[in-house]
């Protein structure tokens with residue numbers, strides 16, 4: 003349908019809608035007919051795909067070869083056990099992956115934007131997938147276009163359509179019909195397309211196509227085939243995996259040769275080689291990684307941080323600078339007007355009720371506050387920018403009726419607010435003068451029916467630039483009086499016009515006065531700032547607000563003790579290196595524009611900082627993309643900023659960023675813990691295999707026993723360890739350098755001593771029984787059981803690398819405790835149950851012997867705790 007050649011009225015009648023929107027009944031009927039307004043998702047993995055992935059993993063393939071080999075060689079018992087182990091590993095993997103997928107899908111569905119619509123004459127917010135053809139949608143700067151729309155109203159509306167046309171410059175839109183049926187997409191100036199972004203102005207459109215019927219839907223196949231890339235951490239882990247695989251091959255060849263040289267059967271040695279190889283690779287790692295990341299994202303969500311990209315989670319752990327907005331993030335965004343000022347006076351709003359005693363200029367200022375305003379108040383509920391809501395509330399306290407103001411002075415043109423200009427202007431026609439404004443009309447002879455009133459509000463600096471003549475220093479000192487107290491100050495100006503101008507400008511205005519409002523700091527932000535400082539993270543405040551306001555709030559929060567603030571104007575002429583120099587001393591940046599934010603991020607990154615940066619406006623998108631962690635505001639943020647961000651704060655709260663950083667650190671910690679645990683344990687097992695022949699003993703562990711131990715550790719204990727809670731000191735140490743190897747920071751050393759300790763203890767016990775009671779004794783079962791117990795105590799000792807087990811709390815990781823119980827039972831079952839004995843080549847151990855093994859292995863835990871007491875990391 004060529005909607006663009008029709009007039010708005012024709013479009014509405016064709017699609018059977020009105021400017022007031024559809025009735026609820028009609029919406030439901032159309033939802034049934036058209037379905038969800040969403041692109042068909044191809045991203046989510048099906049359980050079958052997950053199963054296939056698991057089955058085709060290298061580890062499983064090796065095991066299948068081992069099982070086949072055993073069967074061919076006539077050892078059916080081994081083959082059965084290996085198959086059982088495969089089934090167990092694969093089910094565990096599928097289960098974990100599936101849970102992770104579900105968690106990620108849930109996160110994705112949360113990222114759906116709410117759209118402002120008009121239905122049955124009421125404006126309401128609707129999730130984008132619930133839109134239907136005929137819906138009336140209201141859009142403003144920063145919104146994502148949620149469906150294909152035909153415009154019925156447009157005010158300086160500019161849209162960026164790069165997603166569709168490749169053109170990155172914003173296009174101006176209008177509602178007029180176009181006389182060219184075959185106009186290209188890019189030339190249909192009265193259409194808005196799904197997936198494009200409003201960068202300026204506002205507009206109203208009627209939905210003409212939804213879901214896969216949209217232009218974006220037609221090309222959706224192309225977009226969706228982009229494969230999800232691996233995160234840097236996944237890449238680093240892959241690398242570690244490859245190194246370990248190399249080590250595994252080397253050791254298994256070595257063990258195979260030693261065995262053959264000692265005269266073992268070829269079959270046994272081949273199987274041993276395979277099981278050693280399997281043991282050396284931490285095959286639990288990919289599963290633990292996916293699960294830790296996905297569950298980590300869920301935990302972050304509980305703390306109100308929605309992660310949009312999994313890469314974000316790992317980067318969060320190494321964040322070293324957090325650049326935060328002031329308004330709404332560090333402060334509550336609950337604005338209340340406190341003072342009205344002009345050059346003569348500074349009135350406390352509470353003391354001036356009723357309003358009629360105000361001087362005419364202050365009354366006109368209140369009129370400006372009411373009209374040059376995009377917020378709405380209906381009874382108790384309000385919508386819009388908190389600054390503007392506060393202004394409306396101030397006007398209401400004076401007993402004026404907003405409705406009569408809006409109908410007496412309709413808005414005929416406007417220049418929307420933007421954070422570069424830091425002001426906004428509206429033009430109103432005076433159609434009538436409500437009774438309560440008669441005193442005002444008497445004071446201003448130009449205030450007459452038929453005339454026009456142009457109103458501007460914004461920062462004092464931006465209005466002074468646009469004022470025809472104003473005593474600048476006096477206004478500035480009035481402004482300072484309130485800004486110095488940490489209040490947000492807005493200035494108001496006006497101009498009478500006899501006729502509506504062709505194009506609206508903001509020049510030659512008369513200043514009316516100032517209104518100041520408080521926006522108290524968030525109490526939890528102060529604590530979060532302290533946490534940052536203790537964690538070696540630098541908090542920086544970047545705001546569009548006045549330097550005095552900014553510095554006052556920053557000092558209240560403890561971000562800085564200094565008064566000095568760098569302003570956007572001072573920053574502008576600085577060279578890159580000068581800016582980097584300034585960044586060493588300044589914590590507060592005021593009156594900055596989004597462009598400056600981008601420069602600040604780049605300068606910090608040039609100093610090798612990992613930067614988190616917040617933003618809410620459409621112009622913040624470049625800075626959010628440039629930052630290592632772009633953080634958008636869930637409540638006040640624009641869709642465009644959310645789209646560009648790695649993380650969305652659902653509560654707009656600074657403290658949430660810090661909480662997310664903590665979660666990021668926990669995840670990284672737990673992955674390292676898992677690797678340490680797994681690699682050290684495997685080293686212990688391989689060590690036994692290597693040392694036994696040197697002592698003149700036969701093969702230390704049967705291949706099946708090796709595979710079994712590997713299952714217990716990597717599959718069960720390691721998984722439990724991955725769910726460990728935060729270490730107490732986690733926010734009291736500096737961030738991990740991003741280029742530090744995952745095996746770095748003393749980890750290799752810790753792995754080596756732990757692995758050797760395990761080998762020493764198990765080998766010692768096995769050899770002792772062998773020497774005492776001869777080759778017929780159950781020395782192999784002793785070794786086998788000792789290794790299983792060793793890993794239990796190892797896991798307990800490694801729960802925290804610095805804190806003692808009793809400080810962490812023995813029961814604080816119930817999953818791990820459960821896993822330990824399962825491992826104990828399984829191991830005892832394998833040793834004592836006769837029918838399992840034959841599969842696992844085991845013999846029953848006497849109770850004293852079992853207890854000896856248990857107590858000697860408890861040494862591992864004791865030594866670990868002892869080292870911690872000496873201040874060493876385990």
Ligand code: ADP
Nearest residue numbers: 329419421424425426459460461545546547548
């Ligand atoms: P921040 O969010 O860091 O406080 P903004 O970019 O939102 O900074 O605002 C910068 C300045 O622009 C404010 O200090 C104020 O003077 C002015 N301003 C903010 N909101 C509005 C608005 N809705 N209309 C006019 N001026 C505004």
Ligand code: MG
Nearest residue numbers: 327329546618
């Ligand atoms: Mg703001």
